[in-house]
Amino acid sequence: MTRPRLTWAFLLLPLPVAFAALMVGRYPIAPGEVFAALTGGEVAEIVRQLILRIRLPRIGAAALVGANLAVAGAVYQGVFRNPLVEGRLLGVSSGAGLGAALALLLYPQPGVIQALAFAGGVVGVGLTALLGWAFGAGVLVLVIAGVLVDSFLSAVLGIVKYTADPLGTLPAITYWLLGGLGSVRVHDLLPLGLASGVGLTFFLLARWRLNLLTLADQEGEALGVRVRPMRFLVVGMGTLLVASAVSVSGMVGWVGLLVPHAARAAVGPDYARLLPAAAGLGAALVVVLDTMARTLLTAEIPLGVLTGLLGAPLFLVLFLRFLRERGGWR
Amino acid sequence: MRLWAEGLAYAYVPGRPVLQGVSLEIRSGETVFLLGPNGSGKTTFLDCLGGLRAPQKGAVSLDDRPLAAFSPRQRARAVGYVPQFHEPPFNFTAWEVVLMGRAPYVRLLSQPSANDRRAADEALGELGLDGFRSRPYYTLSGGERRLVLVARGLAQGAAFLLLDEPDAHLDPANQHRVLQATGELVRGGLGVAVTSHSPNNALLYADRVALFAHGQILTQGDPHDVVSPGPLERAYGIPFVVVGDGAGPRAVLPALT
Numbered sequence: 253m254t255r256p257r258l259t260w261a262f263l264l265l266p267l268p269v270a271f272a273a274l275m276v277g278r279y280p281i282a283p284g285e286v287f288a289a290l291t292g293g294e295v296a297e298i299v300r301q302l303i304l305r306i307r308l309p310r311i312g313a314a315a316l317v318g319a320n321l322a323v324a325g326a327v328y329q330g331v332f333r334n335p336l337v338e339g340r341l342l343g344v345s346s347g348a349g350l351g352a353a354l355a356l357l358l359y360p361q362p363g364v365i366q367a368l369a370f371a372g373g374v375v376g377v378g379l380t381a382l383l384g385w386a387f388g389a390g391v392l393v394l395v396i397a398g399v400l401v402d403s404f405l406s407a408v409l410g411i412v413k414y415t416a417d418p419l420g421t422l423p424a425i426t427y428w429l430l431g432g433l434g435s436v437r438v439h440d441l442l443p444l445g446l447a448s449g450v451g452l453t454f455f456l457l458a459r460w461r462l463n464l465l466t467l468a469d470q471e472g473e474a475l476g477v478r479v480r481p482m483r484f485l486v487v488g489m490g491t492l493l494v495a496s497a498v499s500v501s502g503m504v505g506w507v508g509l510l511v512p513h514a515a516r517a518a519v520g521p522d523y524a525r526l527l528p529a530a531a532g533l534g535a536a537l538v539v540v541l542d543t544m545a546r547t548l549l550t551a552e553i554p555l556g557v558l559t560g561l562l563g564a565p566l567f568l569v570l571f572l573r574f575l576r577e578r579g580g581w582r
Numbered sequence: 583m584r585l586w587a588e589g590l591a592y593a594y595v596p597g598r599p600v601l602q603g604v605s606l607e608i609r610s611g612e613t614v615f616l617l618g619p620n621g622s623g624k625t626t627f628l629d630c631l632g633g634l635r636a637p638q639k640g641a642v643s644l645d646d647r648p649l650a651a652f653s654p655r656q657r658a659r660a661v662g663y664v665p666q667f668h669e670p671p672f673n674f675t676a677w678e679v680v681l682m683g684r685a686p687y688v689r690l691l692s693q694p695s696a697n698d699r700r701a702a703d704e705a706l707g708e709l710g711l712d713g714f715r716s717r718p719y720y721t722l723s724g725g726e727r728r729l730v731l732v733a734r735g736l737a738q739g740a741a742f743l744l745l746d747e748p749d750a751h752l753d754p755a756n757q758h759r760v761l762q763a764t765g766e767l768v769r770g771g772l773g774v775a776v777t778s779h780s781p782n783n784a785l786l787y788a789d790r791v792a793l794f795a796h797g798q799i800l801t802q803g804d805p806h807d808v809v810s811p812g813p814l815e816r817a818y819g820i821p822f823v824v825v826g827d828g829a830g831p832r833a834v835l836p837a838l839t
Contacts, residue, residue, distance in 0.1 A: 333671040457691040463678070464685050466670050473634055474665070475738065476658030476686035521672030524693060 255519045262515065262529035265536040266319075270311050273543040274303055305438060313436045314542040315535035316448045317501045318511075320493035322534025323455055325508030326515065326526055327490050330466045331483055332391055338508030339494040342394065342487065343401035347376020348498040350405050353412045353425045360424065366440060366499045370447075373495030376405055381484065390469070394487075431502035431556025433542050440500055447496030451489045455527055462486070462523040503556045506563025507534055513570050583610045585661065585742045585773060589640035590630050592623075600626050601637070602797045608742060610773045613765065615784035617809070618794025619818050624777040625746060627794070631775060632663045632744045644742075658686035662740035664731045666747045673718040676730045680705050683737030705737035706730075709763050725756025729763060742773040749783050761787040781809045781822075782833045793817050809834055 274286045281289075281299055288295040289303035324339030332341065351372020355365040383397035384390075416422040455462070464477045465486065472479040494508070515530040538555075541562070545553045586607040593599040600623045608614050608631075616624045629635035631642055633649045642649040644660055652660065662683070670679070683705065684698040694702075706712060709729050714722065722730065728748055735743045745764065749757040757780075765787055768774050778784060784791045785805050792802040793809075795817040801808055811822040814834060821837040 330671070335671060454691075460688060460693045461685070461690060463674070463682055466672065467668070467682070468665070470629075470634055471663075471665050471668065473654065474632060474658065474663035475682060476653075476655040478654055516672065520678075521670075521674050522678050 255525055259519050259525040259529045262518070262536075263532040265532045266315050266539060269536040269539050270315060273311050273314075273539050274307050276543055276547055277302075277307065278547070309438045309441055310433050310436045310542065310546075311539055312441055313433050313444060313500055314538045316441075316444050317433070317497040317504060318507060318534035318536070318538025319452060319531040320448055320497040320534075321504065321508040321538075322511035322515070322530040323452060323527060324490040324493045326512035326523070326530040327455060327462060327486060328508075329512055330462055330523065331486055331490075332395060333466055334395075335513070336509070337395075339490055340498075340505075340508065342380040342398035342491070343376035343405060344373040344491055344494045345376075345498055345503055346402045346405035346409060347379075348373035348495060349429055349503065350409045350412065351375075352428050352499070352502070353409055353416070356424045356428065357412055357416055357421055360421075362435065362437075362440070365428070366443065369499035370443070370495050372405075373498055374491060376401055377487065377491040377495075381487065385484075427554070428502050429556075430554035431504045431559075432545065432552065432554050433501055434546065434552050436500060444496050444500050447492050451493040451496075452531065454489050455493075456531070458486075459523045459527040462527070501555060504538070504559055505556060506559045506567065507538060510563060510566055510570065511537060583645055583741050583773065584608065585631065585642070585644050585775075587627070587631055587637075587640065587642045590627065590637040590642070591639035592626050592630060592635065592637050600797050601630070603640070604794075604797070604799055605640075606631075606792050606799065606802065608773045608775050610741060611768060611771050612789040613768050613774045613776060613787060615788035615791045615805070616775060616777045616794060617779075617781055617784055617791060617817070618800075620779075622794040622817070623797040624794050628663075628744050628746055628775065628777050632661050633657045634663065655686040658738060658740070660740055660742065662735035662738040662743045664728075664735045664743060664745045664748060666750060668719075668727065668731055670719060673720050675716050675718055676711065676714045676722065676726075676733075677702060677706065677716060679719055679730055680733045680737050683734035686738065701737050701739065702733075705733040708736060708767075709733045723756070725752050725759055728752065728756070728760045732760065732764060732767075736767065741771075742775070743767070745774065745776045747777050747779065749778055749780055757783060781814060785809050785832055785834070806832070811837075 271286065275281050275283060279302060285295050285299055286303060289300045321339055328337050328339050328341055329335050348369040351368035352365050355368040380394065380397045380401045384394035387393045413422060413425055416425060464472050464475060465483060469479050511534040512530050515526055515533050519525040519529045541558050542555055545555045545558050584607055588605045590601050590604045591599060592601040604627055616627065618624050626635065630637045633642065649657060681694055681702040684694050684701060687698055688694050706715060709732060711729055711733060714726060719727065748760050761783060764774050788805045790803060791805045791808040793800045793813050800817050801813050811824060814822040822834045823837045825833045825835055
């Protein structure tokens with residue numbers, strides 16, 4: 253297949269995958285019934301409820317989480333000119349974890365957890381951006397600031413965990429951090445959908461100019477790019493995507509790192525094709541993984557654990573390929 | 583058209599100026615070589631000329647308009663910059679690299695138009711790179727990479743092109759290919775400024791030469807006058823001899839003592 257065709261194939265991949273995922277579960281549903289439930293046709297009420305209220309929101313959330321993490325990862329790899337980073341680089345996940353833990357400790361309501369996790373993620377990246385801006389907004393400075401903020405917020409999260417009730421709150425925090433979409437309901441989709449809509453639309457429209465951020469600062473400026481404002485805008489939009497995803501799913505690793513590389517291998521590094529391909533592939537992958545998480549065992553497998561189990565070996569393959577391509581580590 | 587600098591001063595560290603009152607003019611249809619020892623201010627001057635660095639004193643103007651008054655996009659449409667190195671983190675194709683030269687014409691939320699794509703094709707064609715269209719940048723040789731970057735500058739549609747040491751790290755044949763290609767563009771009306779460590783390339787390819795030393799232009803003018811033992815010794819601090827004085831090719835070499 254040519255690269256443009258492959259890009260379209262990846263972009264549309266989530267549709268058949270999501271349809272298949274709607275059929276699968278402890279209560280298998282035939283394709284015809286799924287179709288009828290989706291289109292308002294003749295079908296048993298319990299099937300309609302199961303499809304529209306339970307499986308569809310969860311699959312929709314999985315698709316958005318996957319697309320958000322993959323797109324943010326692809327973008328950050330370019331902005332930070334480093335193929336080994338992902339969207340959680342700048343302190344978004346430790347911030348979100350801290351926000352969620354505080355909510356679980358003080359006011360454990362689903363909406364509050366999601367809101368505080370989102371706010372925590374934004375605050376984490378905000379701190380990183382402030383530090384980075386104060387020291388000149390260079391790429392390296394931002395990465396170092398991200399590491400600093402990340403370890404500081406992780407330490408604060410440690411304090412929260414230490415003071416949490418070991419029989420009630422502490423397990424809740426731990427499960428949240430493991431990641432999962434088991435508790436997603438229809439109303440959780442609205443904030444995630446809004447944030448994803450804004451962020452994904454922005455990146456899909458601005459996708460070609462993302463190429464310009466992979467250039468050295470001076471090269472970009474010579475081409476008329478306002479490099480620093482553009483970098484902060486892109487990091488801001490990336491934060492919107494990652495924070496909204498993490499606030500719903502908890503910690504889901506590896507997707508933001510691996511999917512962009514898989515997409516790049518298929519359609520090339522040009523963001524004009526890479527970004528749609530990564531979005532589709534990320535959405536399809538997380539739908540598949542989340543379907544496995546809810547069906548493989550009688551008990552739910554934490555999604556973050558599943559991505560890690562799959563991600564580490566995949567990463568090894570990727571890393572070896574990278575070494576071979578570049579003819580060695582440098 | 584003319585791109586001209588007047589009285590440029592710049593210091594990275596206060597009290598240690600790398601440029602002190604440099605004035606120079608580049609006109610359309612000429613190649614100006616900037617020679618001078620390491621640290622004499624050539625590259626800083628080139629950055630100021632391209633609007634990538636704001637001089638602390640003096641100003642750069644394009645015809646009668648100060649470059650500082652241009653928006654980054656307007657400036658990039660007028661003055662192109664060809665860096666010495668380009669190390670993308672991913673393996674873009676030559677064509678994708680050249681297309682990036684169209685950045686000043688593509689709005690934030692839109693994609694390159696058919697027109698932009700055509701400009702990238704034409705720039706590759708003009709430098710004889712048609713066969714390299716879909717070659718990954720990292721599989722190109724040093725000389726081919728430099729030509730791709732020149733093509734990117736050309737796709738920018740700028741009237742002036744500034745090249746930072748385009749002959750560095752290249753074998754003689756590739757140095758010739760790159761500088762001959764820019765020479766062709768100059769005959770087509772482009773104005774070009776080149777920093778270089780090769781006085782002999784200046785003799786071969788320059789219309790005018792400016793010799794830098796200690797943040798000032800020691801002397802500027804015809805290559806034969808500037809690239810000669812007297813000025814070179816004052817700039818570089820070692821004696822030089824001319825080989826092949828008279829008709830035919832000419833070269834300068836360090837004098838063996």
